Amino acid sequence: MDTREKILQAAAEMLAEDMAAKLSVRAVAARAGVSVGSLRFHFPTQRALQDSLLARIYEHLLPGDAIRDRTLPPRERLLNCLRQVLAPLGTREDARTAWGTVYRAFIEPEPTEEVRAAYLRFEREAERRVEHWLTVLEEEGAVSPGRHTRNLRFLLTVLNGLSVERALPSGESVLIAETETLNAAVDHVLSTGPAPPAGPARP
Template identity: 80%
Template sequence: MDTRERILQAAAEMIAEDVAARLSVRAVAARAGVSTGSLRFHFPTQRALQDSLLSRIYGHLLPDDPIRDQELPARERLLNCLRQVLAPLGVDEDARTAWGRMYRAFIEPEPTEQLRTAYLSHEREAEQRIEHWLTVLAEEGALPPGDHSRNTRFLLTVLNGLALERALPTGESVLTAETETLDAAVDHVLKTAPASQDRPIRR
């Protein structure tokens, strides 16, 4: 196993043991049995290490992830990924049942440290999934490289709001309004993409 693979395997083991683990350069290097300089050579920043690890994890766990369907434009793929998150919730009764479980698990009980840790672990898993999608698009040039945490938080907030709307009474089509919101959210995230990215050619 080469050095890069040893580093990624060590980081994956740390995450497997504790999903909230902080992948510091020193801790991962020690776990992999390499120097911090060697780790920096392969992963110049902590973010580069995290992005590579996320791509490895989700590439293995979700080989059919819509974000990898390069026959579609980046915008459509990101929309499909967001829709995939909302789909299992259903609407009306199904959505109310799902939110009831969430309420009883995390809102109704006293907010103990154990409860907070459990919820943050659940939230971090959702964040990592969105970060992975944005990282893939950045690698393709559809997004600028760098820290995607702001857009990740924005998209997660949009998803949480739409999931709640599915459970609430409404006077219009939930799915129509949801589609408009997802379109706006994805357009916002991709607004810094190169001008030619995913734009139809007008004649």
């Protein structure tokens, strides 16, 4: 294993043990058994290390780039991307475990700057993933420009809501309801026109 891989593996292990881990350069270097200078050579900043680690995690969970598979129409591609995000949750027990981990890492503890920074790292990566989909579709003319931010927040909210529903003891088929919601979300994003111009401020 080369030095870069050792560093990423050490950081991943630290994150698996504690989702709120700060992943400081010194701590990760010590865990990987490399010098701080060696780590800085591969990852000049702490942000570069965090971004590379999160990108690796998402590549593992969501292999390939479904949004660029032009053998399918834009609607099916966006739908597949949303399904890929929910896929790791699997069964209700998987979803409960995942949300339990999120609760213990980010909701239960006091909202310190360290906890907030750890959560924002995950949120940033999720935003980048969805923004990438929207950018590709906008370049193809499938999504109207001007609603990027609104569509981004909308899709992330839908994904968060559906992931919570998977963890709850629902009496109906979650997959049927989830499929209907995903279809409605995709239809909304692909049918929205450009954002209206900002009007005068209301009193």
